[in-house]
Amino acid sequence: MNDTAxxxxxxxxxxxxxxxxxLLPGLGHWLIGERQRGAIVGITLVGMFxxxxxxxxxxxxxxxxxxxxxxxxxxxxPLGVGTAFYHRHLDRVGLPSPPPPAPAYEVSVGRIxxxxxxxCTLAGVLNLMVILDAAGRADxxxxxxxxxxxxxxxRT
Amino acid sequence: MSSITLALFTLTSAWTPFLQPLGLKRPDNAxxxxxxxVFAIALTYKTLKLESLDRLxxxxxxxxxxxxxxxxxxxxxxxxVVEWV
Numbered sequence: 001m002n003d004t005a006x007x008x009x010x011x012x013x014x015x016x017x018x019x020x021x022x023l024l025p026g027l028g029h030w031l032i033g034e035r036q037r038g039a040i041v042g043i044t045l046v047g048m049f050x051x052x053x054x055x056x057x058x059x060x061x062x063x064x065x066x067x068x069x070x071x072x073x074x075x076x077x078p079l080g081v082g083t084a085f086y087h088r089h090l091d092r093v094g095l096p097s098p099p100p101p102a103p104a105y106e107v108s109v110g111r112i113x114x115x116x117x118x119x120c121t122l123a124g125v126l127n128l129m130v131i132l133d134a135a136g137r138a139d140x141x142x143x144x145x146x147x148x149x150x151x152x153x154x155r156t
Numbered sequence: 157m158s159s160i161t162l163a164l165f166t167l168t169s170a171w172t173p174f175l176q177p178l179g180l181k182r183p184d185n186a187x188x189x190x191x192x193x194v195f196a197i198a199l200t201y202k203t204l205k206l207e208s209l210d211r212l213x214x215x216x217x218x219x220x221x222x223x224x225x226x227x228x229x230x231x232x233x234x235x236x237v238v239e240w241v
Contacts, residue, residue, distance in 0.1 A: 040203045040212075048196045055189060057177040090175075108177030111186045116177065119193060126200045133204045 009033040009141045017138035021131040022077045025123075028134030032141055041130050048123035049076050056108040056116015058087050069117050075124035075131070194223045 010033045021028030026042025029035070052060055061083045063070045073080040090104035108116060171179050180186055198219035202212055 036209060037203055040209075041200055044196050044199050044203075048193070051189075051192070053174050055178045055186070058174050059177070105175040106177060111184065112177045112180065115186050115189050115193075119189075122193065122197065126197065130200070130204065 011141050012138045014135040014138040014142065018131045018135040021127065021134045022075070024077065025127045025130055028131065028138065032134070032138050034137065045076065045123045045127050045130065046079065048126075049073075049079055049120050052116045052119025052121075052123065053083065054116075055119060056113050058083065058090065058105050059108045060113060060116035060120050061087055063088065066117070069121050072121035072124045075128045076120075077127070080120070080124055190227070191224070194227075195220050198223060 010031065012028075012031045017028035017032055019028075020031055024042065025045040026038035026040070029038030029041065031038075061070065061073055061080060063084045070080075070084060073084075087105075093104045178186070195216065199212075199216045202215045202219060203209065206212060206215060
């Protein structure tokens with residue numbers, strides 16, 4: 001089960017690992033060879049975000065009315081950004097005009113809204129931690145390139 | 157229309173996931189959702205922290221219990237402050 005075997009690690013520039021993790025949680029770890037670690041954090045964080053949306057509805061990702069919460073949610077990557085764009089699209093669709101259309105979505109309130117927002121925001125904030133970890137690990141692999149990973153430095 | 161189809165129709169027409177919030181008759185019960193949230197936080201943290209993932213589940217459960225205990229303690233302290241101070 002140990003996926004941290006040194007010989008499986010691949011050299012990836014740390015900005016690429018960080019960007020990949022932002023695009024899809026866990027992808028950075030996957031690229032540097034820590035696939036099991038990447039799969040676990042990816043499934044967990046995307047799952048957290050989706051559970052947040054299921055609990056509170058799309059209303060919990062609101063760029064205009066909850067900008068501070070959105071700052072955390074955007075860390076989950078295109079999933080958060082796309083949800084915010086779709087929310088804005090639904091807001092435009094649901095604008096009252098004669099004849100008034102039915103609301104495109106239902107606004108969540110109270111504890112349900114709090115929990116949904118918390119789920120989505122924590123998924124994003126935790127992904128920031130994953131991004132930093134992936135960048136750090138990629139940098140570590142890059143620095144130890146001159147010596148065999150996990151072994152003694154090579155004599156030239 | 158079979159009963160299963162009718163039940164599915166009723167369920168899907170009553171609640172649209174993502175567009176409607178979870179319909180709970182007693183919203184206070186939603187606090188149960190803190191448990192999977194805490195577990196997910198602990199799982200993510202331990203996945204990054206542990207060198208080997210062999211003891212991931214055990215360590216995650218242990219951290220989840222610690223976090224829940226701290227939340228309960230904080231709730232108790234806040235209750236005392238609000239009610240008695």
